[in-house]
Amino acid sequence: MADIDFDTLIDRRGTMCSKWDDVQALFGIDDPDALAMWVADMDFKAPDAVRRALEETVAHGIYGYPGQNLPYLDAIRWWMAERHGWQIQRDDILSAHGLVNGTALAIDACTRPGDGVILMTPVYHAFARVIRAAGREVVELPLALTDGQYEMDWDAWASRLTGRERMLILCSPHNPGGRVWTVEELRRVAAFCRERDLVLVSDEIHHDLVLPGAPAHTPTAVAAPDFADRLVTLTAATKTFNIAGAHIGNAIITDPALRDRYKGRLMALGISPGLFGLPMVTAAYSPEGAEWVDALRTYVGKNARIFDDGLARIPGAKSMKLQSTYLAWVDFSGMGLSAEDLHRRIEGQARIAANHGESFGLGGECWMRFNLATPSARVHEAVARLRDAFKDLQ
Known part of the structure; x- marks a missing residue:
């Protein structure tokens, strides 16, 4: 190389x-x-691998509807297993137009207008924007600042809940604080959602960008394997490889019933991946x-x-x-x-x-x-x- x-x-x-x-x-x-x-x-x-793949696609000269995408799905499966110790199947992977779109689809599929959606703030600003645009209520649970790092403030949060909450969006690793949540913290988030009948959306777009010497990232699905029936994990190659312009990301949902709900919104809105993002991601998720x-x-x-x-x-x-x-x-x-x-x-x-x-x-x-x-x-x-x-x- x-x-x-x-x-x-x-x-x-x-x-x-x-x-x-x-x-x-x-x-x-x-x-x-x-x-x-x-x-x-x-x-x-x-x-270079991404640019070569894109150049080959452009050089072909015909830019029709993309179809068979098994190499793309298998590249995602390989990457999640190799880099994150997470075994998934092709059918678990649904594609959206990036993860803001992926988040919006989860809100649309799993909540109704007027429902509350929980954010642990401060957190990525686009979450609140799409929640409000969908006619849902943003419920902010402020993170505690302890010894210069964010922690989940469970004791303080109970009084802030309204009873209308139907979803919690977790940013893991955290943006903007850069915190890598521990396995114990992720399990507690899952238990919190189970106790309150919440769907958990785990946005893991920064999962590949853990810095040397920092604690390892664990996918929420790996930390809480018994929580699949209410877990939507959002991942993408776009932040990792600087290809956000491809507008492609994934919702990985292992529970069939929950996956069908999400897939129904994709079909109703006519959302499918574009031609150029598929080979870019396939090339990115590789040893190179x-x-x-x-x-x-x-x-x-x-x-x-x-x-x-x-x-x-x-x-x-x-x-x-x-x-x-x-x-x-x-x-x-x-x-x-x-x-x-x-x-x-x-x-x-x-x-x-x-x-x-x-x-x-x-x-x-x-x-x-x-x-x-x-x-x-x-x-x-x-x-x-x-x-x-x-x-x-x-």
């Missing part, structure tokens, strides 16, 4: 790239030197893809150390210890600044576009999320700009 290059700076502006081309419209940063560190896609080229991911994890771990060391020199700022994902979650509350002043300094002075913490729900106030899946030179530059933006407080 050729050397894997994550250091080359690639100009993505003008390529219909939301991450870079939407910075001015979304953050008001009108500067050609702005750094895009918000939405969760990487500034790295996809693995695994080698690329392992190199990526090491590189992101290095970027996280660069970023954390830099933030440690800014009084009042603290980056949460990253176990998984490539998303740094930074607490600026120690500075005593308002959210508006915080955003003004980061966007106006540092010229960095990063996600606002309040968009992730309760507990996200005065936090910011920074995407570290970019060449290390940009991470060094971001740290320097942040230190300069807050130098008057030091």
